[in-house]
Amino acid sequence: MLAIVDMWILGIRTKDICSLMQISKKSLWKFFKKIPVEILPKYYAQVRMIGGDNVIVEIDESKFGRRKYHTSYCVEGVWIFGMVERTEERRIVLIAAENRTAETLTNLTRMYID
Incomplete structure (x- = not known):
C-alpha cells in the first residue's frame, strides 16, 4: 500500500x-x-512535532480551489495550514484546516510545533 x-x-x-x-x-x-x-x-x-529550541518555524495558510466558471469571487476549496522548519532537514507539516480562525490556527500550532 x-x-x-x-x-x-x-x-x-x-x-x-x-x-x-x-x-x-x-x-x-x-x-x-x-x-x-x-x-x-x-x-x-x-506526524512528529517540528521546531524546538532555537529553531525557526515558518507558518502560512493557503486556500486551494477554484472559482466555478470564473463567475464570482467566492472560491470553493480547502484551507491548508503549512509549517516548515528553517533547518537543513526542512521538516514540513501540512494540515487541511476546517477554517482559518485564530482559535483553529492556534490549536494546530500547539499540536505540531514544539
Whole structure:
C-alpha cells in the first residue's frame, strides 16, 4: 500500500503503477478513494512535532480551489495550514484546516510545533 503512494508521489503514471503492482486500474482507483478516509487519519496520527529550541518555524495558510466558471469571487476549496522548519532537514507539516480562525490556527500550532 505504501509503495503505491510512493510511486504516485514520484509521478509514476497509473498505468505503470498497475503494471508494477500487478493490479487492475479499478483496484488502484478504489485504493485512491480510500486515502481520505483511511490513510489521512493514520498520517495525522504519526506526524512528529517540528521546531524546538532555537529553531525557526515558518507558518502560512493557503486556500486551494477554484472559482466555478470564473463567475464570482467566492472560491470553493480547502484551507491548508503549512509549517516548515528553517533547518537543513526542512521538516514540513501540512494540515487541511476546517477554517482559518485564530482559535483553529492556534490549536494546530500547539499540536505540531514544539
